[in-house]
Amino acid sequence: MRIGVPKEIKNHEYRVGLTPAGVKELHGHGHEVLVQANAGTAIGFSDQQYIAAGARIVPDAAAVFGEADMIIKVKEPQPVECAMLRPGQILFTYLHLAPDPEQCRGLVDSGAIAIAYETVTDARGGLPLLAPMSEVAGRMAIQAAARALEKSQGGSGVLLGGVPGVAPGHVTVIGGGVVGINAARMAAGLGADVTLLDRSLPRLKEIDNDFGGRIKTLYSTQDAIENELREADAVIGAVLIPGAAAPKLVTRAMLALMKQGSVLVDVAIDQGGCFETSRATTHQDPTYVVDGITHYCVANMPGGVARTSTMALTNATLPFAVALANKGWRQALRDDIHLRNGLNVCEGKVTYAAVAQDLGYVY
Ligand code: NAD
Helix, strand or coil, rough: CCCECCCCCCCCCCCCCCCHHHHHHHHHHHCCCEEEEECCHHHHHHHHHHHHHHCECCCCHHHHHHHEEEEECCCCCHHHHHHCCCCEEEEEEECCCCCCEEEEHHHHHHHEEEEEECCCCCCCCCCCCHHHHHHHHHHHHHHHHHHCCCCCCCCCCCCCCCCCCEEEEEEEEEECCHHHHHHHHHHHCCCEHHHEECCCCHHHHHHHHCCCCEEEEECCCHHHHHHHHHCEEEEEEEECCCCCCCCCCCCCCCHHCCCCEEEEEHHHHHEEEEECCCCCEECCCEEEECCEEEEEEEECCCHHHHHHHHHHHHHHHHHHHHHHHHHCCHHHHHHHHHHHHEEEEECCCCHHHHHHHHCCCCC
C-alpha cells in the first residue's frame, strides 16, 4: 500500500503522523511511504532521517493526498485537507467529529474511509490511542505546576520536592485515571507529598497497591476536596465522566480555602474543566490568576512537547497502521473489533452511532 504523511497545518501543531521509526516499520512490511517535505523538521525529524527510513519525500500536501492510499495524520483534517480526500482513500487520525459538523460533512462528501484514533478501543475497555496523550498531559501537569509555583511566575515560592530539612510541597490529584496516575507518579518522583482522589474504589485499591503507600488515596467527596484545598500547593484536575462535561469540583468560593500563590492545573479543560474558574488557555499564554490562585488550563498540552508526543502516538498507532496497510481496511476491520470501533465515516456514511446521533445522520 502507498501511505502518505502530510505536514500538519493547524496553528502551532508540530506533531507528525509517523516518526522515521514508524516509516521504517511500514517500509519493512513492503509498503511505500510518502512524507511531505519538512513534515517533522520542527521536532527534530529531518527529511534525511525519513529518507534513511525508506520514505520518499514529496513537495506538498497535494502530492501526499493525490498519491497515497492511506493518509496518517495527527489532527482532524482541515477543510482544505477534506477537499483533497477521495473515495476509497483511508484517513487514520484524530477526528473528534461530534462537535464538528463541518468536518463531518467534508468527510461524508469525500467518500473516504475515516478511522478516528479516539474511538479505537482495547480489550480492557480503554482507549489506547488517547492514552498516550493523557500520559503526556498528566506528566506535564506537574512540570507546569512546579514552574507556576516559582515567585517569578507569581507563585508562592514553594519547591515541590522540598530539600533536606524542609518539607516538600503538597500535590492533590483529583481523578485517578491515565492523566491522574501519571501526574501522581511525576509528583512522587519529584519528592512531593501526594494525595490522589477518585470516585472508584477499585481504582483507588489498584493505585494503593501500585504505589506501595508512596502516595495517599482518598475517596472523592466535596469534604475531602475542601480539606485538600487547604493543604495543597498544586491541585491537578484529571477527572473524566465519559461522554459528559467535566463536573465542577472546585467552585470560585472554594478558592478562598487555598494558600495564596498556589496553583490549579485543569487538565480536564478539554471537557469544559473541573474548576468553576477555569477557561481554556494556550501554550503562548498558559496561565492567569483568579483570587490569588494561578490557573493553568492549556487545552492541548501534548502539543507543547510535540517530539515526545509524536513518538508516543506512533508507538500506539503503528500496529493498527500496519494491519490496515497489510490487510486493507475491510479485512483489518473485520479481524479486529477494536479497530472497527474507530470507523467513524465510511464511503459517504457516518458509521459511528454517537456521531450520527449528535449530528443528525442516518446510522
Ligand atoms: P480516565 O477515564 O482515564 O480517568 C478519569 C478518572 O476520573 C476516572 O478514574 C474516574 O473514576 C475519575 N473521576 C470521575 N469523576 C470523579 C470525581 N468526581 N472525583 C474524582 N475522580 C473522578 O481519563 P484520562 O485519560 O485520565 O483523562 C482525564 C481528562 O484529561 C479528560 O477530560 C481528558 O480529555 C483530559 N485530557 C486533557 C489533555 C489536555 O491537553 N488538556 C490531554 C489529555 C487528556
